[in-house]
Amino acid sequence: LFLVAETGFHRIYGYDDCKATADWLLAQTDVRPIVGIVCGSGMGGLADTLKNQVAFSYEDIPHFPQSTVHGHAGRLVFGTLKGRPCVCMQGRFHLYEGYPIQKITLPMRIFKLLGVETVILTNAAGGLNQDFKVGDVMIIKDHLNVPGFAGNNPLSGPNDERFGVRFPCMSDAYDRELQQMAMEIGQELGYGDFLREGVYCVLGGPSFETIAECRMLHRLGADAVGMSTVHEVLVARHCGMRVFALSLITNQAVMDYDSEEKANHEEVLQTGKQRAEQLERLVSTMVTRIEQNNNNDA
Ligand SMILES: O=P(O)(O)O[C@H]1O[C@H](CO)[C@@H](O)[C@H]1O
Numbered sequence: 594l595f596l597v598a599e600t601g602f603h604r605i606y607g608y609d610d611c612k613a614t615a616d617w618l619l620a621q622t623d624v625r626p627i628v629g630i631v632c633g634s635g636m637g638g639l640a641d642t643l644k645n646q647v648a649f650s651y652e653d654i655p656h657f658p659q660s661t662v663h664g665h666a667g668r669l670v671f672g673t674l675k676g677r678p679c680v681c682m683q684g685r686f687h688l689y690e691g692y693p694i695q696k697i698t699l700p701m702r703i704f705k706l707l708g709v710e711t712v713i714l715t716n717a718a719g720g721l722n723q724d725f726k727v728g729d730v731m732i733i734k735d736h737l738n739v740p741g742f743a744g745n746n747p748l749s750g751p752n753d754e755r756f757g758v759r760f761p762c763m764s765d766a767y768d769r770e771l772q773q774m775a776m777e778i779g780q781e782l783g784y785g786d787f788l789r790e791g792v793y794c795v796l797g798g799p800s801f802e803t804i805a806e807c808r809m810l811h812r813l814g815a816d817a818v819g820m821s822t823v824h825e826v827l828v829a830r831h832c833g834m835r836v837f838a839l840s841l842i843t844n845q846a847v848m849d850y851d852s853e854e855k856a857n858h859e860e861v862l863q864t865g866k867q868r869a870e871q872l873e874r875l876v877s878t879m880v881t882r883i884e885q886n887n888n889n890d891a
């Protein structure tokens with residue numbers, strides 16, 4: 594019964610709710626996705642590259658939250674990428690939208706119950722690493738979960754063993770093989786000049802960081818800062834899906850009191866547009882190889 598318990602004002606969606614939503618979706622499409630993709634701010638074009646689409650507006654999907662942020666269309670798109678069955682969130686949810694953290698990550702559990710094995714997460718982020726430039730693509734190798742330090746973790750609350758263990762390991766959160774694969778594909782596609790790797794730090798937002806905050810995060814080992822992804826990674830790993838994540842560096846975090854730069858969402862969306870095609874090619878090539886990897890394993 595605790596699965597439908599209330600925490601404070603918010604209903605927790607449990608296994609049965611996630612299953613009901615997954616079954617509702619599966620009843621309306623023949624696509625059986627093995628890869629789930631989440632589009633970051635301004636990167637929704639990725640979803641448009643899926644062929645043979647069956648798309649659902651978030652408002653029509655039982656238990657699904659609604660997108661409220663510009664650059665997040667609010668559609669769940671099923672289809673194929675180079676023949677491989679995928680599902681793609683054209684728009685994600687963020688803490689600052691006011692949703693309880695468990696609701697932000699609900700789609701990851703629905704992905705799992707749809708049959709998804711590998712999740713590819715994308716986001717827009719500010720560059721803290723001084724070697725990074727706007728337009729760089731950072732393969733995420735690790736994260737700093739700042740809201741988690743204060744107890745704001747989507748896995749808080751009763752644990753349902755059908756999803757995963759009470760205390761999941763996170764030292765292997767980002768699949769090393771997939772990171773390697775992305776590097777190789779990036780080199781093959783001629784993206785070596787703007788492909789990086791690094792540590793992503795999540796904050797609650799919606800305000801962008803102060804100069805002192807950027808300096809602090811940089812000293813703590815973060816290469817990029819944003820307001821998403823990490824919560825999804827925690828829930829995806831908890832239920833045993835493989836995770837690959839990347840950040841598009843859409844702006845330079847301001848680290849210097851002499852700087853005239855000001856972070857803003859328009860710049861974030863604009864950079865997304867400029868790199869859209871290359872990101873789409875990188876992700877779709879990865880999807881092709883992920884399938885091959887699984888076949889090789891079999
Ligand atoms: O992380 P995504 O969804 O790409 O969005 C990023 O861009 C927005 C700020 O411009 C924030 O929501 C931040 O998290």
Ligand SMILES: Nc1nc2[nH]cnc2c(=O)[nH]1
Pocket residue numbers: 717718719720796798800801802818819820843844845846856861
């Ligand atoms: N927190 C944060 N999120 C972002 N998303 C895109 N750019 C940024 C940034 O500079 N800071």
